[in-house]
Amino acid sequence: MTATRTRLVLGNWKMHGSLADNAKLLSALLAAPRVASTAQMGVCVPFPYLAQTAQALTGSSIAWGAQDISTQAQGAFTGEVSGAMLNDFACRFVLTGHSERRAMHAESDQIIADKANAALVAGLTPVVCVGESLAERDAGQALVVIARQLAPVLALGADAVQKMVVAYEPVWAIGTGRTASPEQAQEVHAAIRAALRGVGAEQVQILYGGSVKAANAASLFAMPDIDGALVGGASLVAEEFLAIAS
Ligand code: PEP
Numbered sequence: 001m002t003a004t005r006t007r008l009v010l011g012n013w014k015m016h017g018s019l020a021d022n023a024k025l026l027s028a029l030l031a032a033p034r035v036a037s038t039a040q041m042g043v044c045v046p047f048p049y050l051a052q053t054a055q056a057l058t059g060s061s062i063a064w065g066a067q068d069i070s071t072q073a074q075g076a077f078t079g080e081v082s083g084a085m086l087n088d089f090a091c092r093f094v095l096t097g098h099s100e101r102r103a104m105h106a107e108s109d110q111i112i113a114d115k116a117n118a119a120l121v122a123g124l125t126p127v128v129c130v131g132e133s134l135a136e137r138d139a140g141q142a143l144v145v146i147a148r149q150l151a152p153v154l155a156l157g158a159d160a161v162q163k164m165v166v167a168y169e170p171v172w173a174i175g176t177g178r179t180a181s182p183e184q185a186q187e188v189h190a191a192i193r194a195a196l197r198g199v200g201a202e203q204v205q206i207l208y209g210g211s212v213k214a215a216n217a218a219s220l221f222a223m224p225d226i227d228g229a230l231v232g233g234a235s236l237v238a239e240e241f242l243a244i245a246s
Contacts (some may be wrong), residue, residue, distance in 0.1 A: 007039040007221065008165065008205050008228035009245040010127065011235025012067065012095060015046060022049055026056040028238030039228065039245040042093050043235065044127075047081055050089035058090070065093030065124070068101060071114040073121075083122025094119045095230075097129045097149070099171045113152035120160055127165045127230065128153050129209070130192075134172035142170075143191050150195055158200035165205045166192055167230040173210025175232060180210055182219045182226070189225035214243035 017025075022045070029041075042063035045053045053064045070080035086094060096119065097112035107115075112128065119126035130149040132142040146168070154161060168188050173180050180188075185208045196204050208220050209230030220226050234240040 005203060005205050005227045007245075008207060009039050009041050009241070010065075010093060010165075010167075010207065010228070010230050011041075011043040011241055012098070012209075012230055012232050013043060013045045013049075013235060014067070014100070014232060016236055017046060017049055019049070019052060022052055023056070025236065025238055026053065029062060029242065030056065030060055032238070032242045041241075041245045044093055044095050050086070050091065054089045054091075063092040064089075065091045065095070065127075067095045067098065069094045069096065069115050069119050069122075069124070069126075071111065071118050073118070083118050083124055086124060087122055092125055093127055093165070094124050095129060095167075096126045099129060099131055099169060099174060103171075109149050110152045112149075113156060116153055116164060117156055117160065120156075120163055125163060125165060127167050127207070129167045129169050129230070131169040131171050131174075131210075137170065137172065142188060146188060146191060147195065150192070154195060154199045161196065161199055161201035161204060164201075165207060166196070167207040167209050168192060169209035169230060175211070177211050179212065179216050179220075180208070182223050185220060186223040186225055189223065193225045212244060214240050217244040 044065045044067050057064050066086050070082050096115040101107050116126035116128050130146050132145040136145045170180050189206050192206050205227040207228045207230045208226050212229040212231050213234045
């Protein structure tokens with residue numbers, strides 16, 4: 001089947017930025033002519049910078065979002081941020097299950113599915129991140145791990161899954177400068193595509209993440225099941241991020 005999916009290039013600023021640095025980065029992104037690009041772009045920024053980002057990007061073709069969401073709608077959940085709060089800043093995307101949150105905040109596969117569901121309930125697009133560690137890859141378990149991580153998400157059903165984005169981010173490639181080869185990434189993306197097809201959500205965009213830069217983006221995007229990228233470090237450098245999306 002011919003892919004009709006729009007390319008999506010999302011930046012994940014992680015815990016980087018300041019009002020001053022963000023202003024420079026956002027204006028550099030806005031200043032760039034993007035006539036040749038058909039990619040949708042977006043940035044997922046720290047919560048305190050959502051207001052600044054929304055103000056800068058409103059009316060532009062660049063979307064924005066957050067890096068996490070509470071499973072809860074409201075209440076005594078100190079430090080948490082709800083989907084309704086993200087809506088107050090007109091977010092479109094929210095990352096769920098980034099490997100740094102899985103590792104540092106003990107987020108389980110089920111919690112991540114619950115967060116994806118909370119995002120959908122709020123009308124946001126969850127970007128569900130999955131990926132194996134180096135030990136899991138070396139043990140030949142990459143596809144098993146991805147299937148386990150995806151299972152509670154897919155259990156939400158076709159109507160829900162069709163409104164999501166999935167990001168394959170091998171943990172060993174995040175922030176390490178080591179990228180999965182296009183063939184390694186494609187093998188996993190094809191398995192994710194098959195799983196999505198199994199629940200009637202074949203056209204969901206599947207992004208690759210892990211040390212994506214301008215120099216390696218084109219070879220990754222040439223793969224049939226790689227529909228874009230989730231970009232960490234390189235999204236903090238306007239020229240790099242723009243080149244990836246060009
Ligand atoms: C990420 O933060 O999701 C990521 C892929 O980071 P990097 O591009 O820096 O490896």
